[in-house]
Amino acid sequence: MKSASLVYFYFGDSYLTTLGQETVPVGLALEGYDRSVLLHFDTKAGPFEVSKADEKNASVIDTPTIDHMISQLDDLRKSGYTVDLFMFTHGSEDLFRTTKGVYGENAWVSSGYFESKVAPLDLRAVWQCNCYGATWNETWSKLGAKVSAGTQFVNFYPNRFGGFMRRWTDGATFADALAESDTAAIRTAAQTFILGDALSRLKEWNGTVFSAPTILGKNKASERYFTQCWLESDYDPKLSGKGNMNRASEMIVEGNRALTR
Numbered sequence: 001m002k003s004a005s006l007v008y009f010y011f012g013d014s015y016l017t018t019l020g021q022e023t024v025p026v027g028l029a030l031e032g033y034d035r036s037v038l039l040h041f042d043t044k045a046g047p048f049e050v051s052k053a054d055e056k057n058a059s060v061i062d063t064p065t066i067d068h069m070i071s072q073l074d075d076l077r078k079s080g081y082t083v084d085l086f087m088f089t090h091g092s093e094d095l096f097r098t099t100k101g102v103y104g105e106n107a108w109v110s111s112g113y114f115e116s117k118v119a120p121l122d123l124r125a126v127w128q129c130n131c132y133g134a135t136w137n138e139t140w141s142k143l144g145a146k147v148s149a150g151t152q153f154v155n156f157y158p159n160r161f162g163g164f165m166r167r168w169t170d171g172a173t174f175a176d177a178l179a180e181s182d183t184a185a186i187r188t189a190a191q192t193f194i195l196g197d198a199l200s201r202l203k204e205w206n207g208t209v210f211s212a213p214t215i216l217g218k219n220k221a222s223e224r225y226f227t228q229c230w231l232e233s234d235y236d237p238k239l240s241g242k243g244n245m246n247r248a249s250e251m252i253v254e255g256n257r258a259l260t261r
Contacts, residue, residue, distance in 0.1 A: 003124070004081035005033045006072060009040035009088040010064035010099055012106040024158060027054025028165040029086040029127075035079075037072045039064040041103045064089075066098045066109050070117050082122045084261075085140075088158075091130025091150075111139040120144045125174055125259060127165075129158045134252035147174045147255035153234045153248035157182065157190050168261050175257035182251075191216055191242060198225050205229055216241040 007029045030036040038058035055061060062068045076083050090097040094111045126140045126148035133150015140148040163181030168174065198205070198212040205228040211221040222241035227233075235244055 002034045002079075002081045003084070004035040004037065004076050005029050005084045005086065006037040006069070006076065007039065007058075007086045007088065008064055008069055009038065010097060011088070011090055012097055012099060012104055024088075025054075025162045025165070026086075026088060027057060028162065028169070029084070030054060030057035032169065033084070035059045035076070035081060037062075037076070039068055039072065041099075063101060064099055065101055066107075066114075069098075070114075073118060073121055077119060077121050080122075082124050084124050085126045085145075086161075087126070087128040087130050087133065087150075089130045091128070091132045091136075091155075093132045094135045095132075096130045096136070111136055115139055115142060118143055123148075125261075126150075127161070129155060129161065131155045134254075137252060137254035141254055145255060147253065147257065147259045149174070149178055149251045149253045151249050152252050154230050156194065156230075156245040156249045157186055159186050159189060171260060173257065174259045175253055178251050178253065187242075187246070191245065194241075194245065197229070201229055216245075218243075 007026060009026060030038060036058050037060045038055065039062055041063060060072065062072070073083070087096065092108070095108045098107050098109050099105060100107055121144045123140060123143060123145035126145050128136060128148070128150035131151060131154045133155065134152045136150055137148045160181040163183065163186065164177045167180050168177035172180065195213060195216065198207060198215045199209065202208065202212065205225040207215075207221060207225060215222045215225040218240040223235060223237055226241060226244055227235045231244060231248060234248060236247060239247060
């Protein structure tokens, strides 16, 4: 079996730079494949910057337009590759962000549009960083994915990727690799940055320097911050701020959870 990876990497702004303390090793998604495709801009994206060393592992590098993504997937299909797809982008329900060809000139791709443009693929696994990635699981399944995963709401823990990729490469099942990457240290790092975010956006949620440190608890400050800045109607007042982050970031799996790389 010939294997390939396709990394789609485009945020279009610095939004997720507040959600990771350590560098997310995107390059792990380019290693160990017969062919690897990297769709990204050669630009810094905070902790998500793809280094020149990582780029050397890519067989193909191109800009992350939707047309390039579709054409690269089609080429891999015609060439007989089994593909692992890794999505690093923003998302909303049934949407992910793309570019019109210039960094910062953003657009959105719907699942319906994508399905209409892409022929069935030999997809093995799809890992998604984009918020509301779970709303794309059905699309990936229709296009041939054996397993896919994405968060049910906002993804507060994109820094889980490194742990996931290392465990999956080491032979863990897809589901086990997901579970074992969701560590206390990963959550604490993201929660620490959320505290900083709350302080920097006081006016947006009517907060104060005294209420900001409490937003990880279960209180009115937490509800105001998360509903105004992140979760809107997806906030659960029965949970603490930490609890809402964990709930929103739960990775929903569709397909063969026991699949190994």
